[in-house]
Amino acid sequence: MSTDLAHIRQVMVEADCLYNEEEVEAAIEAVAGQINAELAERNPVVFCVMNGGLIFSGKLLTKLHFPLELSYLHATRYRNQTSGGELFWKAKPEVSFIDRHVLIIDDILDEGHTLSAIIEFCRHAGAAAVYTAVLVDKDHQRKASPDLKADYVGLSCEDRYVFGYGMDYKGYWRNAPGIYAVSGL
Numbered sequence: 001m002s003t004d005l006a007h008i009r010q011v012m013v014e015a016d017c018l019y020n021e022e023e024v025e026a027a028i029e030a031v032a033g034q035i036n037a038e039l040a041e042r043n044p045v046v047f048c049v050m051n052g053g054l055i056f057s058g059k060l061l062t063k064l065h066f067p068l069e070l071s072y073l074h075a076t077r078y079r080n081q082t083s084g085g086e087l088f089w090k091a092k093p094e095v096s097f098i099d100r101h102v103l104i105i106d107d108i109l110d111e112g113h114t115l116s117a118i119i120e121f122c123r124h125a126g127a128a129a130v131y132t133a134v135l136v137d138k139d140h141q142r143k144a145s146p147d148l149k150a151d152y153v154g155l156s157c158e159d160r161y162v163f164g165y166g167m168d169y170k171g172y173w174r175n176a177p178g179i180y181a182v183s184g185l
């Protein structure tokens, strides 16, 4: 099915900007400060969760001033839709986790099924410790477990479908330079 680009454009026109670029950049700076303070001596291996984690990872990593290794993994459960389904691993990590401190970077903690599964995977693979950083934590009561939180959170957002800074609307607008909520969703 071909994508209706007029619809994609219209979604941006009608969207509500929750955080502009300056606000998001300040939040990333704050997260970097916390990670620099806490993980600098841990020799971490950092995993970008593709695709959504790409922009947050890129912006965050240049603000981390200590040695680290970088890799990626790809787990998806939305597959360009606006509601999640079963988690599907498109690419499992290839770096050894044994006795490593692992930092997982993703764009959004929504219901948290994705992050929970990734944390479980890392622990099972022998990680000494698993830390998580998300740009956005969505504020609602539907988390995969009630106490599920990321260690480092940039911003919280209301319970609406959001896009920008890596987060997509139907595969588009990951490039939007702010965090936007879709009108009506």
Ligand SMILES: O=P(O)(O)OC[C@H]1O[C@H](OP(=O)(O)OP(=O)(O)O)[C@H](O)[C@@H]1O
Binding pocket: 049, 050, 051, 052, 053, 075, 076, 077, 078, 079, 080, 084, 106, 107, 108, 109, 110, 111, 112, 113, 114, 115, 168
């Ligand atoms: O907290 P959850 O409800 O599990 O949702 C959060 C996950 O959903 C999105 O990924 P998606 O499945 O859309 O894959 P993508 O990043 O490749 O678009 C997002 O990037 C997170 O990884």
Ligand code: HPA
Binding pocket: 078, 108, 110, 111, 160, 161, 162, 163, 167, 168, 169
């Ligand atoms: O609100 C969202 N926006 C984009 N991707 C997502 N993945 C989970 N929730 C969201």
